[in-house]
Each structure stands twice: as C-alpha cells, then as structure tokens.
Amino acid sequence: MSARVAGRVYRGIQPVAGDRALAAEDANIPVVEAILPRESVLQRTVPLGRSTQIIASNVDIVLAICSLHQPDFSHGFLCRALVAARWRKLRAVVVLNKMDLCLSGEDRTLLAGILSVYEGAGYTVFQTSTSTGRGTGELMKHIRGSTVVMAGPSGAGKTSLAKRYIPALDVRIGSVNPKTSKGRHTTVTARMIPLGSETFLIDTPGLKMFSIEHVPREELQFCFPEFDEYLGRCRFRDCLHISEPGCGVKGAVELGSISGIRYGMYEAFMREAEGQQGNYLSAPSER
Numbered sequence: 001m002s003a004r005v006a007g008r009v010y011r012g013i014q015p016v017a018g019d020r021a022l023a024a025e026d027a028n029i030p031v032v033e034a035i036l037p038r039e040s041v042l043q044r045t046v047p048l049g050r051s052t053q054i055i056a057s058n059v060d061i062v063l064a065i066c067s068l069h070q071p072d073f074s075h076g077f078l079c080r081a082l083v084a085a086r087w088r089k090l091r092a093v094v095v096l097n098k099m100d101l102c103l104s105g106e107d108r109t110l111l112a113g114i115l116s117v118y119e120g121a122g123y124t125v126f127q128t129s130t131s132t133g134r135g136t137g138e139l140m141k142h143i144r145g146s147t148v149v150m151a152g153p154s155g156a157g158k159t160s161l162a163k164r165y166i167p168a169l170d171v172r173i174g175s176v177n178p179k180t181s182k183g184r185h186t187t188v189t190a191r192m193i194p195l196g197s198e199t200f201l202i203d204t205p206g207l208k209m210f211s212i213e214h215v216p217r218e219e220l221q222f223c224f225p226e227f228d229e230y231l232g233r234c235r236f237r238d239c240l241h242i243s244e245p246g247c248g249v250k251g252a253v254e255l256g257s258i259s260g261i262r263y264g265m266y267e268a269f270m271r272e273a274e275g276q277q278g279n280y281l282s283a284p285s286e287r
C-alpha cells in the first residue's frame with residue numbers, strides 16, 4: 001500500500017523502511033502524520049559525508065549477506081556490518097549466498113576458513129543459494145516472526161532472496177559485472193516485504209562499503225562478541241587491546257581462541273577511527 005507523507009514529518013525526521021507511523025485517511029490515500037519512536041535502528045556512516053544514515057528501523061535481526069564470488073567475499077565488509085549491528089544491540093546472522101557457485105576445492109577451503117572465523121566468533125552462518133533454494137528454508141525457520149533487514153554488497157543476492165520467498169514480488173534483480181565481479185546497484189531504495197503475517201524482510205540497496213565511522217573508537221571492542229570473555233582479563237582497566245602489555249584479548253589471539261583475521265579487523269578499524277590511515281582501507285590481514 002502506498003501513502004503520502006505530510007510535509008511537516010520530513011522537517012523532523014526522514015521516514016525509513018521499518019518505521020511505524022500514525023496515518024490519517026485523506027481521499028482514500030493514507031497520509032503519514034507522525035513517525036512513532038523507533039525501537040531499534042541499523043545505521044551506517046555515509047562515506048565522505050561524515051553524516052549517518054539510518055538504513056532501517058524496528059528490526060530484530062540483521063542478515064549480513066555476502067557471497068564467496070560474484071562479488072568476492074570481503075572480511076572487511078562483513079565485519080563492518082556486524083560491528084554496526086552489534087553497536088546498535090541488534091542480533092546478526094551471516095548469510096553466505098551463491099553456494100551453487102562454490103564448487104572447486106579452493107572454494108571449499110575458502111568456505112571452511114570463513115566458517116571457522118565467523119562461527120568461531122559465535123555467529124550463525126547460513127549457506128544459501130537463491131538459484132537452487134539451498135538453505136533458504138532453514139533461514140526462513142530462523143527469521144520467522146521477526147523483522148529482518150538485509151545488508152550486503154551489491155549483487156550478493158538480497159533481492160533474489162526476497163523473490164525466492166515471494167516469487168510474485170515485483171522487483172528488479174540485477175546482474176554482476178563479469179569483469180569486476182561487482183553488482184550494479186540495482187535496488188535503489190529500501191523496501192519492507194511481508195513474508196506472511198508476522199515476518200518482514202527489508203531489502204536494501206547494496207553498498208560499496210559499510211562505513212562505521214559513527215561507532216566511537218573506545219566502543220569498537222564491545223562490537224566483537226568473541227572479545228567479551230577476555231575484556232576483564234587485561235592488566236590495565238582502560239586497555240584498548242592494541243599494544244598494552246598483559247592484554248587478555250591479545251593473549252586469546254595468540255592462543256588461537258580469537259581469530260587473527262577478526263582481531264586484524266579490530267586493529268584496522270581502531271586505526272581508521274584514529275584517522276592515521278585515512279578511511280576505508282582494507283585491513284592488513286584480509287585475505
């Protein structure tokens with residue numbers, strides 16, 4: 001159903017997918033008079049603009065969706081999306097889509113590495129293919145009854161997943177540029193799609209990078225759930241787990257209890273937050 005938004009609403013707040021609104025009926029077209037307070041939001045920093053953008057509101061779960069190839073998997077993208085979700089206290093799960101393209105021995109090694117990093121960090125990882133339907137039923141069981149926002153690079157298959165669940169959905173599916181393996185930014189606005197009466201899936205435009213500059217530097221350590229049990233074990237109470245002696249987090253990395261790739265991401269985000277390395281560099285340990 002479409003609605004008109006009263007001009008004064010825009011002066012206070014920009015409506016986003018997931019918002020709940022008070023609406024009045026005007027010549028059969030609902031007119032949004034007010035946006036109700038948001039219970040939760042997923043937000044990102046707008047690259048270069050230094051402002052933040054609320055991607056969706058009132059969500060229960062963030063589906064951080066990516067693929068091994070077309071586009072290529074990026075720890076940087078995935079870890080940023082997971083940080084953004086956790087900073088807003090949103091539950092996140094990882095969806096590895098396009099599993100039908102994961103055929104070679106090299107792919108299986110890559111997959112095993114990714115699973116060990118993210119499952120080791122406590123995340124549930126779903127392996128799906130919107131082409132064959134693999135894993136999409138299991139994913140549906142997990143999200144049933146929730147409002148879910150998809151976040152991922154362009155071309156990962158977000159809209160294709162929505163269409164797998166609602167085949168009659170009138171949406172555009174893009175393609176992936178064969179030269180660059182990147183998507184073509186087909187979806188341009190976020191949209192909430194009802195999947196049954198109590199499950200809602202928010203499709204979003206693919207991002208080049210999920211920027212998290214809005215997350216304060218000292219709070220990044222709390223956005224890596226696997227750090228939690230080690231945070232109290234540092235010699236210094238204000239340890240930021242970079243170069244301080246007697247650091248519990250670094251000790252756990254050395255013992256292999258925390259993945260070196262995830263810790264490398266933490267270090268990179270801390271450096272970025274300090275502004276030493278400019279913005280949006282990929283982390284040194286990214287493979």
Ligand SMILES: Nc1nc2c(ncn2[C@@H]2O[C@H](COP(=O)(O)OP(=O)(O)OP(=O)(O)O)[C@@H](O)[C@H]2O)c(=O)[nH]1
Nearest residue numbers: 098129130155156157158159160174185186187206
């Ligand atoms: N092989 C394969 N291709 C897929 C799968 N899912 C999506 N695709 C293809 O990937 C391309 C991009 O799919 P979209 O669903 O438009 O991707 P998106 O994430 O919505 O992209 P944006 O809207 O640009 O953010 C299309 O050519 C799809 O057919 C999959 O599971 N396997």
Ligand SMILES: [Mg+2]
Nearest residue numbers: 158159186187
């Ligand atoms: Mg799309």
Ligand SMILES: [Zn+2]
Nearest residue numbers: 234239241247
């Ligand atoms: Zn420490």
